[in-house]
């Protein structure tokens with residue numbers, strides 16, 4: 001069976017790491033047909049297209065989307081991020097951002113294995129708010145956080161469904177309920193109600209600031225973490241840093257209802273300073289491709305790719321890709 005994959009290399013190192021991920025998928029014997037979409041900062045600067053509704057509709061029939069990275073030094077921050085990446089997350093209803101962390105924290109000796117489930121369609125990311133009297137001494141800016149019972153509950157349910165099938169069977173809610181009392185209360189009550197349906201799953205709650213300490217000093221306490229969009233964004237960079245580096249951090253933007261394609265991308269950004277130099281580590285993109293294969297029911301190939309990435313490879317982007325492809329193919 002051929003999987004139809006839309007490929008958005010994007011900006012900076014994105015196209016290079018994505019090309020290696022595709023090589024590795026093919027080396028694993030998975031049959032894919034790829035269609036490249038020229039989107040990102042360069043395209044925007046050329047003709048103004050970020051992600052039109054027509055292009056979005058062209059993406060919908062694909063089995064999944066592989067994304068490199070977005071962010072261009074000549075484009076104002078937020079334009080491509082909101083117009084391309086966040087537009088896909090919202091419009092394709094990619095309500096779960098799943099980010100696995102397997103690694104050993106700096107100074108540690110024992111491997112940890114936890115997964116962050118980040119709500120991906122609400123919170124401060126929706127862009128609620130605005131600015132008045134911009135550039136004057138009386139400027140006002142507000143930026144709200146949108147949390148719906150529906151959105152919070154489907155995210156928490158996903159986390160419990162994931163945990164119930166894992167060995168440790170444990171979910172930690174991370175929030176800031178002591179300060180964000182409205183949103184925090186909704187998250188905490190919803191968490192408690194869903195947890196009651198899963199008596200076999202253990203639970204905990206951490207404030208996000210405390211979670212930052214535990215990520216560094218005691219990551220073994222975690223199995224599945226569920227959290228708000230912005231907390232999840234910040235925590236998963238830290239997760240990368242304590243699990244072998246952001247060069248290994250993978251992510252899946254999932255539409256678990258499968259009403260359209262899901263999207264897979266490394267956690268890292270476009271790193272324009274090293275773009276085109278064949279220096280970027282493609283492992284995060286390759287591991288993101290493995291998450292894509294999990295979702296496409298190609299779990300055997302996905303496991304082979306993860307096994308091939310377990311032993312670190314160093315070298316240029318293409319060297320690392322070739323070495324992992326060779327391991328996967330042998």
Ligand code: IPM
Nearest residue numbers: 070071081082085233267269
């Ligand atoms: C991520 C990125 C994005 C986010 C940016 C590029 C908008 O940091 O996927 O973690 O904040 O979600």
Ligand code: MN
Nearest residue numbers: 233234237267
């Ligand atoms: Mn981020």
